[in-house]
Amino acid sequence: MKKADARKIVNLLKEAYPDATCSLDFKTPFQLVVAVMLSAQCTDERVNKTTPELFNRCKTIEDFANIDINKLEQIIHPCGFYKNKAKNIKLCAKQVLENFNGEVPHTMEELTSLAGVGRKSANVIMLEVFGIAEGIAVDTHAKRISNLTGLSKAKEPEKIEQDLIKTFPKDTLKDINHLFVWHGRNTCIARNPKCKLCPINKFCKHYLSLTKS
Numbered sequence: 001m002k003k004a005d006a007r008k009i010v011n012l013l014k015e016a017y018p019d020a021t022c023s024l025d026f027k028t029p030f031q032l033v034v035a036v037m038l039s040a041q042c043t044d045e046r047v048n049k050t051t052p053e054l055f056n057r058c059k060t061i062e063d064f065a066n067i068d069i070n071k072l073e074q075i076i077h078p079c080g081f082y083k084n085k086a087k088n089i090k091l092c093a094k095q096v097l098e099n100f101n102g103e104v105p106h107t108m109e110e111l112t113s114l115a116g117v118g119r120k121s122a123n124v125i126m127l128e129v130f131g132i133a134e135g136i137a138v139d140t141h142a143k144r145i146s147n148l149t150g151l152s153k154a155k156e157p158e159k160i161e162q163d164l165i166k167t168f169p170k171d172t173l174k175d176i177n178h179l180f181v182w183h184g185r186n187t188c189i190a191r192n193p194k195c196k197l198c199p200i201n202k203f204c205k206h207y208l209s210l211t212k213s
Helices: 003-016 029-038 044-057 061-066 069-079 082-099 119-130 140-149 157-167 170-186 205-212
Strands: none
Touching (some): 029 119, 044 069, 061 082, 119 157, 140 205
């Protein structure tokens, strides 16, 4: 796909979803780190219902590092995989305190050195906290949209991300994360995509194949 067409896709999605922003609620950088961890295999809506109690109890990174593991598991239980997530939250808090002087780092290498933070999470944190759009967070929505449209044939998130980075102009990367999530939730739905209503269907290989058959 030409970069000009890629830019058109971004513009069309921005028109369709003018309010597309990060769906996770947070007030501090480390709160976002925690929220992103909790969002793994869980909806943002559920995370936002769970974090108020947690953030009220843990007001500092030290609080996250010191909270009783059983209490933490109890609070985040609704988000699933709570034992592993609780372990990572406490360890991550300790790493930020010990390795980064209590400040959430802002580079990909540093962020991915933290427990529970992979490349996708790091991309979200870099964009939302520091305004750095170095890459694209490839979640289930970005993967589905990329494969259906033909933007990428890859299955691995890292390879999909590289395909998207090569295709989209650098100045649009900051928008793609939000736009793909909103498009995936509202139109390019996994089980029943609304292809005829899709604002970018003329660029979609899947839709074009349907119209030809």
